Amino acid sequence: MRNINPTTTTAWKKLDVHFKEMKNVQLKDLFNDEGRAVDFSIHWEDFLVDYSKNLITKDTRALLIDLAEEAGLKSAMKSYFGGDKINATEGRSVMHTALRDEGDTAFAKEEVDSVKKLIEDFTQKIISGRHKGVTGKAITDVVNIGIGGSDLGPQMVVEALKFYKNHLNVHFISNVDGDHVMETLKKLNPETTLFVIVSKTFTTQETLTNAQTVRKWFVEQLGENGVSSHFVAVSTNLEAIADFGIDHNNVFPMWDWVGGRFSLWSSVGLSIALAIGYKNFESLLHGAYKMDRHFRDTPFDQNIPVLTALLSVWYNNFYKCETEAIIPYTQYLHRLPAYLQQAIMESNGKSVDRNGKKITYETGNIIWGEPGTNSQHAFFQLIHQGSKLIPADFIGFKKSLYGNKNHHDKLMANFFAQTEALMNGKTLEQVELELSTKEMSRNQIEQLKPFKVFSGNKPTTSFLIEKLTPESLGALIAMYEHKIFVQGVIWNIYSYDQWGVELGKQLATKILNNIDSIDESVHDLSTISLVNSYKKS
Ligand code: F6P
Numbered sequence: 001m002r003n004i005n006p007t008t009t010t011a012w013k014k015l016d017v018h019f020k021e022m023k024n025v026q027l028k029d030l031f032n033d034e035g036r037a038v039d040f041s042i043h044w045e046d047f048l049v050d051y052s053k054n055l056i057t058k059d060t061r062a063l064l065i066d067l068a069e070e071a072g073l074k075s076a077m078k079s080y081f082g083g084d085k086i087n088a089t090e091g092r093s094v095m096h097t098a099l100r101d102e103g104d105t106a107f108a109k110e111e112v113d114s115v116k117k118l119i120e121d122f123t124q125k126i127i128s129g130r131h132k133g134v135t136g137k138a139i140t141d142v143v144n145i146g147i148g149g150s151d152l153g154p155q156m157v158v159e160a161l162k163f164y165k166n167h168l169n170v171h172f173i174s175n176v177d178g179d180h181v182m183e184t185l186k187k188l189n190p191e192t193t194l195f196v197i198v199s200k201t202f203t204t205q206e207t208l209t210n211a212q213t214v215r216k217w218f219v220e221q222l223g224e225n226g227v228s229s230h231f232v233a234v235s236t237n238l239e240a241i242a243d244f245g246i247d248h249n250n251v252f253p254m255w256d257w258v259g260g261r262f263s264l265w266s267s268v269g270l271s272i273a274l275a276i277g278y279k280n281f282e283s284l285l286h287g288a289y290k291m292d293r294h295f296r297d298t299p300f301d302q303n304i305p306v307l308t309a310l311l312s313v314w315y316n317n318f319y320k321c322e323t324e325a326i327i328p329y330t331q332y333l334h335r336l337p338a339y340l341q342q343a344i345m346e347s348n349g350k351s352v353d354r355n356g357k358k359i360t361y362e363t364g365n366i367i368w369g370e371p372g373t374n375s376q377h378a379f380f381q382l383i384h385q386g387s388k389l390i391p392a393d394f395i396g397f398k399k400s401l402y403g404n405k406n407h408h409d410k411l412m413a414n415f416f417a418q419t420e421a422l423m424n425g426k427t428l429e430q431v432e433l434e435l436s437t438k439e440m441s442r443n444q445i446e447q448l449k450p451f452k453v454f455s456g457n458k459p460t461t462s463f464l465i466e467k468l469t470p471e472s473l474g475a476l477i478a479m480y481e482h483k484i485f486v487q488g489v490i491w492n493i494y495s496y497d498q499w500g501v502e503l504g505k506q507l508a509t510k511i512l513n514n515i516d517s518i519d520e521s522v523h524d525l526s527t528i529s530l531v532n533s534y535k536k537s
Helices: 010-022 058-070 073-082 096-100 109-128 152-160 178-185 205-222 224-230 238-244 267-276 278-297 304-318 336-348 380-385 405-424 428-436 442-452 470-491 499-513 525-536
Strands: 041-044 047-050 141-145 169-173 193-198 231-235 251-253 323-328 366-368 392-397 460-465
Touching: 010 058, 010 304, 041 304, 047 304, 058 073, 058 304, 058 470, 073 278, 073 470, 096 109, 096 278, 096 470, 109 251, 109 267, 109 278, 141 205, 141 267, 152 169, 152 267, 152 336, 152 470, 169 178, 169 267, 178 205, 193 205, 193 224, 193 267, 205 224, 205 238, 205 499, 224 231, 231 238, 231 267, 238 251, 251 267, 267 278, 278 304, 278 470, 304 470, 323 336, 336 366, 336 470, 380 405, 392 405, 405 460, 428 442, 460 470
Parallel strands: 141 169, 141 193, 193 231, 231 251, 323 366, 323 392, 392 460
Antiparallel strands: 041 047, 047 460
């Protein structure tokens, strides 16, 4: 990987100059060019990506692509797909793409295929009811116990693909919040429940605590003998799994070259395969594989992950936008923003470059969002009329899954209307004209009109996809994964480690070990007071 401060590139300097011209440009004026919607759209498979409602011109696009070239994106992509140890601070390759690679010479093909076979056989046994619990009953409920990447990906996909699910009910326990654990368990019959403990490291406090609690609850009712037919584990740490008391036949391996937040394609996705069946799980992988190929083989000016990443850099580093919103127009994707928060923010929330030097430019953006239309009645006010510029991804589908056209037309009309409103806004003159048709005095109109103005000029990118299927979802997720990679290359950071999560974990252990008699010599006064107050309760 090249090691270049992006701000020193020729393209960046040109972008700086170009930005001065662009910052007063009105997005709606750019549509005086009648070819714009076509020129700034990509049709790929069943995706239409319309990025014409962004604050860019053809010059901006060309300069951003120059930036990608100068940052060495092409050779970085070779390293990424070629299995180089691009996660340098952990000395690891980043090969989640190998998990869905259908090529004959794919990285670790034999190992990947053998684990897939394990997943396929196991899911078929559970779904068909051939696998019996300790009292001879078939499994009806599955509980995924994991956190971070061992929870967010599987949970997001299981929710997203609910339409395709079978009779199994899948539950998720992630937080080390005992109340949440008990709320989940109280609905379950241990005789018909399968517990999937998912932890890449098998050292995560939350997951191990939750797994122990659940195991105890189970053993108290059905005895130790039942553990082997009701508990399975997914991890790279086979020793720790054995120590936990899980039968080695019930272990689904994964590898250190798969990052936790990119692991839903591996055996971490076991609960997905259980929920929707192995064939659908394969379609999810297939969709991601198609996006991998698109990303690897398409020129940058037609490349969805490259262009979306460059847009993000443009807003982040030139317009100084701090956040990006993700607005799916389907309730099925209600966990997508949460999933992307980890994927994007754990990856690119870095402020030291690949030389180990403090960075002087902005890196990872803040990701947030909720489905439309709910979000329109919550935070859209701020996007429309607030003082911040918030680029947003709108994700919608041409067809609904149950085919209710009345609802779907309304849903999608809102999608289209919002992107239009965000771009065009409403001028003072338009407001005045509108108010003049109402029964209002001149005075009332004068007083009210400034509050009803929308400045517009708010950028959005529209992803209009044929239908929410395992395959299209796989492609969508992979698109964001590659977008993360491209941004990391440009910002010259290591996207695949997460040292920033360690300090809090260390301190939590320290506090927990002394929670009954906090060591006042090592903590600050606020923390001491909080812990002491907690102890009194
Ligand atoms: O704390 C962050 C993290 O390490 C994530 O990167 C990871 O997805 C999560 O914890 C869970 O880790 P594990 O799968 O090892 O339990």
